Amino acid sequence: MTIDQFNFAGKKAFVRVDFNVPLDENFNITDDTRMRAALPTLKKILADGGSIIIGSHLGRPKGVTDKFSLKHILKHLNELLGVEVQFANDCMGEEAAVKAAALKPGEVLLLENLRFYAEEEGKPRGLAEDATDEEKAAAKKAVKESQKEFTKKLASYADCYVNDAFGTAHRAHASTALIAKYFDKDNKMFGYLMEKEVKAVDKVLNDIHRPFTAIMGGSKVSSKIEIIENLLNKVDNLIIAGGMTYTFTKAMGGKIGLSICEDDKLDLALDLMKKAKDKGVNLVLAVDAKVADSFSNDANTQFCAVNEIPDGWEGLDIGPKTEELFANVIKGSKTILWNGPTGVFEFDNFTHGSRAVAEAIVEATKNGAFSLVGGGDSVACVNKFGLAKEVSYVSTGGGALLEAIEGKILPGIAAINE
Ligand code: AMP
Numbered sequence: 001m002t003i004d005q006f007n008f009a010g011k012k013a014f015v016r017v018d019f020n021v022p023l024d025e026n027f028n029i030t031d032d033t034r035m036r037a038a039l040p041t042l043k044k045i046l047a048d049g050g051s052i053i054i055g056s057h058l059g060r061p062k063g064v065t066d067k068f069s070l071k072h073i074l075k076h077l078n079e080l081l082g083v084e085v086q087f088a089n090d091c092m093g094e095e096a097a098v099k100a101a102a103l104k105p106g107e108v109l110l111l112e113n114l115r116f117y118a119e120e121e122g123k124p125r126g127l128a129e130d131a132t133d134e135e136k137a138a139a140k141k142a143v144k145e146s147q148k149e150f151t152k153k154l155a156s157y158a159d160c161y162v163n164d165a166f167g168t169a170h171r172a173h174a175s176t177a178l179i180a181k182y183f184d185k186d187n188k189m190f191g192y193l194m195e196k197e198v199k200a201v202d203k204v205l206n207d208i209h210r211p212f213t214a215i216m217g218g219s220k221v222s223s224k225i226e227i228i229e230n231l232l233n234k235v236d237n238l239i240i241a242g243g244m245t246y247t248f249t250k251a252m253g254g255k256i257g258l259s260i261c262e263d264d265k266l267d268l269a270l271d272l273m274k275k276a277k278d279k280g281v282n283l284v285l286a287v288d289a290k291v292a293d294s295f296s297n298d299a300n301t302q303f304c305a306v307n308e309i310p311d312g313w314e315g316l317d318i319g320p321k322t323e324e325l326f327a328n329v330i331k332g333s334k335t336i337l338w339n340g341p342t343g344v345f346e347f348d349n350f351t352h353g354s355r356a357v358a359e360a361i362v363e364a365t366k367n368g369a370f371s372l373v374g375g376g377d378s379v380a381c382v383n384k385f386g387l388a389k390e391v392s393y394v395s396t397g398g399g400a401l402l403e404a405i406e407g408k409i410l411p412g413i414a415a416i417n418e
Pocket of ligand 1: 217218219220223241242243244260315316317339340341342343344345346377
């Protein structure tokens with residue numbers, strides 16, 4: 001079932017959203033992107049004459065914690081939706097059930113943070129540090145057992161289920177995946193945001209226009225290894241950028257000064273280079289760097305060859321030759337995936353390389369390429385440069401996007417398709 005096909009008139013929908021928004025110390029929302037991203041789905045349901053039970057998590061509470069209460073976002077949700085949203089102080093219990101049952105068309109109920117219950121994630125809590133393996137196994141079994149009741153209860157509030165929380169689609173949690181079992185195929189669907197995410201991922205995985213270029217930045221090879229290996233089977237060009245660069249440079253015998261490096265991953269870097277060669281993938285590495293004499297925005301800087309970084313200096317961004325090299329590859333591409341900055345973009349003096357990459361992606365997009373930007377920091381980059389609207393798609397999912405691109409089946413997606 002698709003959300004456009006479904007008529008919500010007179011129906012109660014359980015909508016799993018990702019309202020895990022950042023809050024400041026006074027509980028003001030500092031970035032409401034995730035809330036706004038769910039509005040098209042919520043508004044469609046209300047416009048049809050349905051009612052909504054909203055489920056979400058906020059933060060990583062270990063139990064009931066005022067700091068992580070969704071009541072902090074209630075006022076803003078009212079404003080965004082233009083509806084007086086009701087609140088249930090507990091997602092289980094009498095109050096939630098009574099309020100859900102009494103919902104009339106056009107009404108909305110926000111449930112308290114689902115992760116106040118260990119059952120949402122299905123992971124035991126409060127285990128003693130010295131718990132034995134048996135105790136751990138017993139606790140796990142117990143929470144899995146009670147998770148069934150928890151999930152069933154959430155499902156009982158509604159006639160249909162809508163998943164619009166792409167950010168948690170890679171987790172087999174009660175409200176993101178398990179709950180779907182309680183609804184037949186005709187009564188469960190993706191929300192608009194999920195639909196867009198799934199389509200964007202599908203385009204870079206299954207509908208590839210070539211050349212396909214992936215730009216992988218960020219700090220560590222170790223955290224990107226699986227995705228790099230998977231991408232080697234798909235892309236024509238793989239650009240390696242960011243802190244990962246120096247592990248490759250050192251592995252090839254270059255001098256990297258104080259640059260970030262994973263010394264235990266040197267063999268891995270060489271192995272990736274060999275795999276790229278065997279598969280005919282053009283692995284593009286930096287040739288020069290903007291180096292600094294300390295890890296700070298105000299450090300002294302100079303440009304040098306990436307494999308000749310002086311002692312005491314560290315590479316914090318790519319240099320002009322590399323910018324040109326990367327930009328040429330990107331501009332000649334028809335499918336582009338960007339994850340991770342080319343340097344320490346949090347420091348204004350080291351954003352130039354990431355900006356050059358973003359601008360090249362924008363130009364390629366204008367020339368007809370499909371460009372997907374995803375993973376927290378590259379999204380922050382395109383937002384910082386004001387270029388988010390000029391790429392084909394900016395994903396809201398970090399881990400979920402990377403796992404999807406690694407080729408993993410995401411439980412949140414599978415549960416709807418089953
Ligand atoms: P990740 O979370 O792995 O995508 O990495 C993103 C982080 O990598 C950002 O916080 C960047 O500041 C950092 N980063 C990028 N390039 C470098 C570099 N050359 N040295 C140190 N950190 C870097």
